Amino acid sequence: MKIDLTDTTASKINNALVQGRRAIGTPAIGMVLTLVIVTDEEHAYDALKAANNASREHPSRKLVVIKRVSRSPRDRAQARLDAEVRVGTDAGAGETVVLRLYGDVIDHAQSVVLPLLLPDAPVVVWWPVNSPSDPAKDPLGALGQRRVTDTYTAEEPVAELSARAAHYAPGDTDLAWTRITPWRSMLAAALDQQPGIEITSAEVEGEPYNPSGELLAMWLGDRLGVPVTRSVSGGPGLTAVRMETKNGVITLDRPDGALATLSMRGQPDRAVALKRRDTAELLAEELRRLDPDDIYASSVKYGVDRLNVAPAAPKAEAEAPAEKSAPAKPAPSPAPAKKAAKK
Template sequence: MIVDLPDTTVSQVARSLVKVREEGGAVALGRVLTLVIATSHGLEEEAIDAANDASREHPMRVIVVMTNPEGEARLDAQIRVGGDAGASEVIVLQAHGDAASNPDSLITGLLLPDAPVVAWWPDHPPAVPAESGIGRIAQRRITDASTRPFAADRLSTLARTYAPGDTDLAWTRLTHWREQLAAVLDQPPYEPVTAVEVVGSSSSPSTALLAAWLRLKLEIPVTWRYASPEEWDHGIRSVRLTRSSGDIVLERANDIDAHLSQPRQPGHDIVLPRRTLRECLAEELRRLDPDVLYGRVITQGWELLGPAVTGVTRG
């Protein structure tokens, strides 16, 4: 069910939500959190689709906020419940003019009572997420360094502005890579790693984050570089771990598979699919406490990591 509320107020939206829930038989019981999505017009549907999919694991209220400082003061809203909202209830707010000047005031009256708040900026996050109006309300704050703006110093900015509760989907996309590399190093021979090389696309901030994680965990210098677009055009390409017995190489072959080669062992293909937006969002919603490891990687690991060997600006 979709209900449009043109030129409305927050209080009218709240009353309409109760009415829609009562008439449609939908209930708020079991909603475990409120997810606030601050995004740009035209990009909201992809974020809503991801949230709807993730809501099957995390029933929640989703509030989508889009602001346009131009024009007359006006608030348009839309409520989605039932089949149009997965296991969540979705409130879409489009604020114009003066009504867009204080987006946190738009959502305060729509939050689930006594439930955690997670803020997600799919694009164009605030300069300091934890100090923004919406960020101050939230226990967790999710950004995505792979989306607009495509700033060369994006990771340096994340490191400089980090506060407990911050996380980034460029980090979440590394989960399977970190699992595979940790599993390899947990197998004999238990030799120290003496050198590391990480290669990935220049459009992938996950490349630098993986290098920073390895630098932090292995406590050795890590070489990382951006591949040319002809060599590799998106995501992480490969990781090489050097030990006295030889090199361990985990190299992606395509969007689904990777090849693992180790000394004195036959090489084999493993499933290493690229993670969807829904998978990354669902993972981040599983925890509402600060991600301590991410905090250490984006601050300590990033500080220890040297620049990319190609001379491309870090970030």
């Protein structure tokens, strides 16, 4: 069921939600959270489709905030709120309100969203694209206990990771981080099979400008305390992780984006499922836990600039012979030169 409201208010939207629930015969709310989706018109359809699929695991009220930029100065001076209320099968498991903001009300989106939040329920704010540099201080982000961004959609994804580290606040997370959960689980399980093994270095291979590769490399560097190299491949996504140990190389190789092979010395190669997941699966995973992710915080603060850095000792040893062999003969000292002149 859909109800269109033009030039409306938050109270009229709440009345339309009650009317819609009664019309389909479900007056009880029965939702566990409010999901605020901040996006533009271009990406609204895909974002809402993913949220509807995720809501089958997490029934929620979905508030889609679309800021419509007016073309003329007259239109920009006129504040207006249009809404589309969806309940029943059109809204997944829960209910949906699509909010289109015009004019000055764009700068006060939080005042529109606040009266529509479910009482006594957690709030998650998700930016599918164009996330703010500091989500916790954003007016809409301040309403949420959890703030979800996606650095993969940024123009410079790797540089965006530095901004995430600089402005991190408890409750921030990133779908680029969620994408590597199966990789982290599989690598941790591989190391558990060889307790006490000493790792000397690691390498993460994947597409260029893929922030998931950088996050996985930073996680390895932060957890293991070893130098990590980030190398480039043709993809899709992440393709391999190699960990050098004194007992050989542990390799997790996924060339096709679906099936990976885990190889380690002394054990037969094993095929493991590492399918690339869609946005709905990633969002559903993030909604399972609403407490701060301390492991993500530690990993993103590790720093992209610390990747691809060779150990200091080998570098010094390699340069030492070149420095010693540079001068062919020592230059004569000034004192012997003067004595020779007197003679």
